[in-house]
Structures are given as C-alpha cells and as structure tokens.
Amino acid sequence: MPEITRDEVAHLATLARIDLSDAELDHLAPQLSVILDSVASITGVAGDDVPPTSHAIPLTNVFREDVVVPGLTAEEALAGAPEVEEQRFSVPRILGEGA
Amino acid sequence: MTEIVRSTAAALAERLAAGEVTSTELTEAHLDRIDAVDGAVHAFLHVDRDGALADAAESDARRARGEARGPLDGVPIAVKDVLTTRGLPTTCGSRILEGWIPPYDATVVTRLREAGLPILGKTNMDEFAMGSSTEHSAYGPTRNPWDLDRIPGGSGGGSAAAVAAFEAPLAIGTDTGGSIRQPGAVTGTVGVKPTYGGVSRYGLVALANSLDQAGPVTRTVLDAAMLHDVIGGHDPRDSTSIAQEWPSFTEAARAGSTGDMTGVKVGVITELAGEGWQPGVMARFQESVDLLVKAGAEVVEVSCPSFVHALAAYYLILPAEASSNLAKFDAMRFGLRVVPDGDPSAEEVMRATRDAGFGDEVKRRIILGTYALSSGYYDAYYGQAQKIRTLISRDFDAAFGSVDVLVSPTAPTTAFRLGEKLDDPMAMYLNDLATIPANLAGVPGISVPNGLADEDGLPSGFQVLAPALADDRVYRVGAALEAMYAEQWGGLLLDRAPGLETE
Numbered sequence: 001m002p003e004i005t006r007d008e009v010a011h012l013a014t015l016a017r018i019d020l021s022d023a024e025l026d027h028l029a030p031q032l033s034v035i036l037d038s039v040a041s042i043t044g045v046a047g048d049d050v051p052p053t054s055h056a057i058p059l060t061n062v063f064r065e066d067v068v069v070p071g072l073t074a075e076e077a078l079a080g081a082p083e084v085e086e087q088r089f090s091v092p093r094i095l096g097e098g099a
Numbered sequence: 100m101t102e103i104v105r106s107t108a109a110a111l112a113e114r115l116a117a118g119e120v121t122s123t124e125l126t127e128a129h130l131d132r133i134d135a136v137d138g139a140v141h142a143f144l145h146v147d148r149d150g151a152l153a154d155a156a157e158s159d160a161r162r163a164r165g166e167a168r169g170p171l172d173g174v175p176i177a178v179k180d181v182l183t184t185r186g187l188p189t190t191c192g193s194r195i196l197e198g199w200i201p202p203y204d205a206t207v208v209t210r211l212r213e214a215g216l217p218i219l220g221k222t223n224m225d226e227f228a229m230g231s232s233t234e235h236s237a238y239g240p241t242r243n244p245w246d247l248d249r250i251p252g253g254s255g256g257g258s259a260a261a262v263a264a265f266e267a268p269l270a271i272g273t274d275t276g277g278s279i280r281q282p283g284a285v286t287g288t289v290g291v292k293p294t295y296g297g298v299s300r301y302g303l304v305a306l307a308n309s310l311d312q313a314g315p316v317t318r319t320v321l322d323a324a325m326l327h328d329v330i331g332g333h334d335p336r337d338s339t340s341i342a343q344e345w346p347s348f349t350e351a352a353r354a355g356s357t358g359d360m361t362g363v364k365v366g367v368i369t370e371l372a373g374e375g376w377q378p379g380v381m382a383r384f385q386e387s388v389d390l391l392v393k394a395g396a397e398v399v400e401v402s403c404p405s406f407v408h409a410l411a412a413y414y415l416i417l418p419a420e421a422s423s424n425l426a427k428f429d430a431m432r433f434g435l436r437v438v439p440d441g442d443p444s445a446e447e448v449m450r451a452t453r454d455a456g457f458g459d460e461v462k463r464r465i466i467l468g469t470y471a472l473s474s475g476y477y478d479a480y481y482g483q484a485q486k487i488r489t490l491i492s493r494d495f496d497a498a499f500g501s502v503d504v505l506v507s508p509t510a511p512t513t514a515f516r517l518g519e520k521l522d523d524p525m526a527m528y529l530n531d532l533a534t535i536p537a538n539l540a541g542v543p544g545i546s547v548p549n550g551l552a553d554e555d556g557l558p559s560g561f562q563v564l565a566p567a568l569a570d571d572r573v574y575r576v577g578a579a580l581e582a583m584y585a586e587q588w589g590g591l592l593l594d595r596a597p598g599l600e601t602e
Contacts, residue, residue: 004470009466012466012473013466016422017426017453018450018462024459024462028466031463031524032463032466032467034524034525035528038410038414039411039414039480041408042408042483045405045408045483045486046487046490050489051486051489052482052486053489054309054485055295055309056488056540056541056542056567057294057295057339059296059339059341062338072202072203079202080199080200080201080202080433081432081433082430082435091431092448093442093445094445095444096444
C-alpha cells in the first residue's frame with residue numbers, strides 16, 4: 001500500500017506553492033494515503049503494448065490564417081489585477097533579500 | 100407566474116412566437132421566483148436582474164420587428180459560474196476569484212447572447228468543479244429542491260437545482276466526470292454531456308482540460324436538444340473543437356418522442372451494477388430497460404471490463420491536469436492576493452494566497468496531482484492512467500460495434516444528506532462511478548429522470564451513452580424514454596416534487 005507521509009505532503013505543498021498549516025498537513029496526509037491506496041489498483045493493469053491516451057478525440061495541427069483580430073485593451077487586461085502600476089501588473093519582489 | 104415558470108423552454112418558445120407572452124414577462128417571472136425560493140435553495144451566486152431585463156427588452160423589440168434570432172430568443176437561462184461572462188462576476192465557487200469580473204465572454208455565453216437568451220445569473224458549484232455535492236463551494240452549499248437537507252449533486256448542483264426549483268427554464272452546466280449528469284439524476288432533471296469537442300471550451304475555466312465539456316441542464320430532453328443546437332458547433336478559439344457540421348438535435352429529440360425504438364440496439368453495461376448500488380435505483384433502472392424493450396428496442400448485456408479501473412484512472416488524470424491548470428492562480432494578474440507581513444517575495448505571496456484562496460478539496464487534488472506527476476511516480480500513476488484511458492476507449496469501441504447505445508443508472512444512489520460524505524473523499528468520488536467512463540473516452544451521455552427510489556422517495560436517473568459524434572442518439576433514446584414515462588405518470592417527474600416555501 002502506497003503511504004504518503006506528512007513530510008512528503010509538506011514537500012508537495014511547497015512544489016505546488018501552497019502554505020499548509022500543521023492542522024492541514026495532519027488532516028491531508030492520511031486522506032491522501034486512502035486515495036492513493038484506492039487508485040493504486042491500476043498499477044500493472046495495462047501492459048507496454050498499450051499506448052497512452054491524452055485526448056480521447058485526437059486532433060493534430062490545428063491551423064488558422066495569421067490575421068490580426070482585436071484583443072483585450074490594456075485596461076481590460078489589467079482590470080482584474082491585484083495591483084497595477086503604469087499600465088503594468090505590479091508584482092512583489094522576485095529575488096531574495098540581498099540578492 | 101406559476102404557469103410561466105413551470106413551462107418547458109419549448110413551450111415558452113412557442114408562446115413567444117405566438118405573441119402570447121413577452122420575454123420581459125418570462126424574465127420577470129423567473130427573477131421573482133428566484134427572489135421567492137433562492138434564499139432556501141441557494142442555486143445562484145449572482146443574479147443579474149437589470150442585465151437580464153435589458154436583454155429581455157431587446158429580445159421583445161427584435162421580435163416586434165420580426166427579427167427573432169431563433170426559437171429560444173427571449174427564453175431566459177442560468178449559467179454555471181465556471182464560464183466567463185463579460186461584466187458579470189465569475190468565481191468558479193472559489194474565494195480566489197471572489198469579485199473577479201472577466202473582460203470577455205466564453206464562446207458558449209457569446210452564443211447564448213447571439214441567440215437572444217437573457218442571462219438570469221450565475222449558478223453555484225463545487226469549487227473549480229471539484230465535487231459531487233456542491234458542498235465544496237466557498238459560498239455555501241446548494242440544496243436539493245426535493246429535500247432541502249440533501250445535496251443537489253455536483254459539481255453543477257446550482258444549475259440542476261435552478262431548473263428543478265423552476266428558477267430558470269434552462270441552464271448551462273459543465274461535465275468533467277459527471278457534473279451535469281449526476282446532478283440531473285439526483286434532482287429529477289435532464290442533463291447532457293456532449294461529445295468532447297462538440298461544445299467550445301473557450302472561456303470555460305479549465306478543471307481537467309482533456310475531460311471538461313459544457314452542456315445543457317433542463318427539465319425535458321427536447322429543451323436540452325434545443326439548447327445544444329444553440330451552444331454547439333465548431334469554434335476556432337478552441338483547438339480541441341471538432342470542425343464538422345452537426346445534425347439538428349432538436350429533430351432527433353422530436354423523432355424520439357414518438358416513443359418508437361424499433362431497430363435500436365441497447366447494451367446494458369455489466370460492470371455498472373452490483374455492490375454499492377442502491378436497490379431502489381436498480382429497480383427503477385430495470386423498469387426503464389423493460390420500457391425500452393416494450394418500445395421495440397433490442398436489449399443485450401455488454402461487458403466493458405476496463406470500466407472497473409475508470410474511477411482510479413480518473414482520480415489520477417484529473418488531479419494531474421487540475422494541478423497544472425490551477426497554477427495560473429498565482430496572485431499576480433487576477434484574483435486574490437494575500438500579502439504576508441514584512442517584505443515577502445512573490446513566491447511567499449503566492450503560497451499565502453493559494454492557502455487562503457483554495458478550499459480543502461482543491462488543495463487535496465492539487466497535492467494529489469503534484470504527486471502523480473512527480474518524477475519516480477509518473478509512469479506508475481499518470482502514465483498508467485493514460486493507458487487505462489486507451490483500454491476504456493477500446494471497450495466503448497467494441498461495445499458500439501454491436502449496440503447503438505449503452506445504458507446504466509446515472510448515479511449509484513439518490514441524493515445523500517448534506518455533510519454525510521464531506522470529509523470522506525473516496526466515498527464522495529464513488530458518486531461518479533457510472534459517469535466517468537464517458538469523459539475518459541470523450542463520448543456523449545444524457546441523464547433522464549426515471550422515477551423515485553422506493554427507500555427514500557427521491558429521484559433516480561437513467562444514463563444513455565452513444566459513440567463519439569453520435570449525440571443525436573442520446574436525444575432520440577432519451578426522448579423516447581421520457582415520452583413513455585410522461586404517458587405513465589401524466590407529466591414530468593418534477594411534477595411530484597414537494598413545493599418550496601416562498602418568501
């Protein structure tokens with residue numbers, strides 16, 4: 001049975017950029033183990049000869065004419081932004097202290 | 100007013116055409132009904148009274164000029180809050196999008212506007228469509244109009260409850276693993292998941308983009324078909340949209356409503372029965388199958404052996420795609436931004452925002468998806484799940500080699516009580532057992548009300564699945580079954596729903 005430890009959940013939360021509280025970690029780890037245990041039944045069901053399916057109705061190379069069509073105005077694109085400065089998205093600092 | 104809100108969309112369309120009623124009257128009647136019952140049902144997250152009435156007035160003016168844009172011009176509709184609506188809030192049931200007003204319309208919404216349907220408002224849903232009960236909405240659950248202590252299904256519980264409570268004659272839902280069909284089954288309404296690619300996903304906030312499909316939520320099969328004819332068809336803005344001409348689903352539903360199933364081969368799926376299936380749901384299912392036989396259909400049992408793995412494959416593919424799709428909620432360009440104390444970095448802002456903005460189920464699935472996509476686990480989980488997807492498609496291909504449609508109960512049980520499965524994710528996931536295979540294989544499916552379970556007097560649903568692109572078959576068979584029940588019952592199943600107290 002695949003176990004997922006509290007530490008692993010904490011690591012995954014870091015990868016997924018979600019701060020999880022101690023209470024959430026305590027709650028999530030056993031729940032994820034139950035889910036993983038249930039889905040583990042598929043391991044080994046399909047052999048190497050079975051190709052994977054990413055989309056059920058496969059379409060490839062959808063092209064269109066390269067014509068100019070109106071897009072969003074800057075105001076529209078910025079309308080939902082948490083913070084705006086000089087017609088741009090204003091974001092927190094990217095680099096660490098002293099970088 | 101009662102008579103207006105209880106009419107089918109098709110009947111309202113005829114009365115509009117005959118000049119017996121105006122769109123303004125229809126829209127006002129539904130807005131009044133929303134005022135009267137939605138405090139108890141909570142199907143809507145946002146009601147756009149002014150916008151809907153303005154649309155209705157324009158529709159009436161068009162019709163007066165002889166320029167009605169189609170049969171449903173002037174018939175109001177509710178839209179699930181996962182489709183973007185220009186100028187109207189779109190939250191996806193999440194705090195992270197609270198107050199967001201999209202600068203553009205989803206293609207489905209554009210088509211509704213072009214066809215003249217006034218938009219009453221946006222309906223409640225499980226957060227980002229993750230759930231089978233609408234209890235995972237950040238804005239509180241929707242309640243089942245049949246019993247306000249029970250769930251209306253999910254994720255599109257708001258759309259299903261809106262039509263079941265006569266707050267809207269029509270609604271739009273989206274179905275990733277059953278979110279149109281399962282709410283239909285537990286509320287005694289009709290829901291259709293079209294062929295993947297049949298209805299544009301442009302402006303549909305993606306949960307799992309390879310599975311998501313928008314479709315009609317209605318009280319009758321004909322209404323669903325008429326709505327499908329409005330929203331379906333190729334859209335160059337969705338690269339997975341199928342570029343072909345579709346037949347008229349309205350005509351398919353009308354043809355089916357004669358109740359003649361002569362020459363139609365129906366396959367009963369062996370694997371979608373047995374342990375965990377409520378006896379009352381199975382009893383109603385058997386009666387529906389018997390009715391189809393009586394109508395001239397040939398019924399055989401068909402085994403789809405890989406379906407037993409569908410749920411597991413789905414709960415790997417869906418979280419994997421969802422964890423990737425929801426990465427866009429990064430607190431930078433739209434939605435919530437939570438800034439921790441001090442001089443936090445962009446990453447710290449992101450982490451704090453996603454913690455505060457996402458609910459439990461969304462976090463669970465993002466973590467699960469991140470796990471399934473991690474190196475070392477990718478082949479064992481995600482890779483294997485994609486192969487199961489192939490096996491499920493092959494099962495469908497083999498089955499449709501010998502039958503025209505496949506049938507099963509839509510959901511294993513009737514509506515359960517609010518809170519009953521909220522903290523037991525696997526129990527919640529099992530609700531989608533019968534609906535998930537269609538999403539994995541991209542095939543169309545309908546749920547049609549087929550009676551009340553003996554144990555609890557609550558609605559059950561009958562699912563009809565057809566090969567990809569053969570959506571007309573689900574309308575034909577669905578309409579036939581509905582017509583036979585209408586004769587038996589003297590009307591719709593919803594006629595037997597207890598009345599709601601009005602405010």
